[in-house]
Amino acid sequence: IFHNEAWSTLLRSVHSALSRTQPDLLREVILVDDCSTLAFLGAPLDKYFRQFPKVKIVRAEKKGGLIKARLLGFEASTAQVVVFLxxxxxxxxxxxxxxxxxxxxxxxxxxxxxxxxxxxxxxxIGCNKNPVHYANFHLKNLFFDWIEIPKREFDRRKDITIPFR
Structure with a gap:
């Protein structure tokens, strides 16, 4: 999801997802433009990404904010799992x-x-290897906030890939 993002940053993000994800795990990358006003994010971006068949650009008709942009991306997705970045x-x-x-x-x-x-x-790169908060997301009403992770959760996990409860 982007709105007036720098060209280099946007491309860096997309290319890192494409090159650092196993091809069989990545069906598509959907870029949702939340009504950007910068000219280079229009036709030049479309032209650039035509060479990458897994990349699809969806454009909002009017600026709707993060959640509406995510919903646009979700609706455009054909994958079993959707990850928002x-x-x-x-x-x-x-x-x-x-x-x-x-x-x-x-x-x-x-x-x-x-x-x-x-x-x-x-x-x-801003590395966050030891988060102190995690996202609390309620699918029913799309409510989102940050919750502090208790110390006991850090102690319980023996590996950084083990999820927080």
Missing amino acids: DAHIECYPDWADSLLLQIKLNPKAVVFPLIDNINDKTFG
């Missing part, structure tokens, strides 16, 4: 493996990846 991230190698494993173990699970952000000033 920001447009200024960098996926690490095989980032999707542990995420999809958790869904396989519990098909009703709603999981969130821990993905590195691209710093908007330095373009360096």
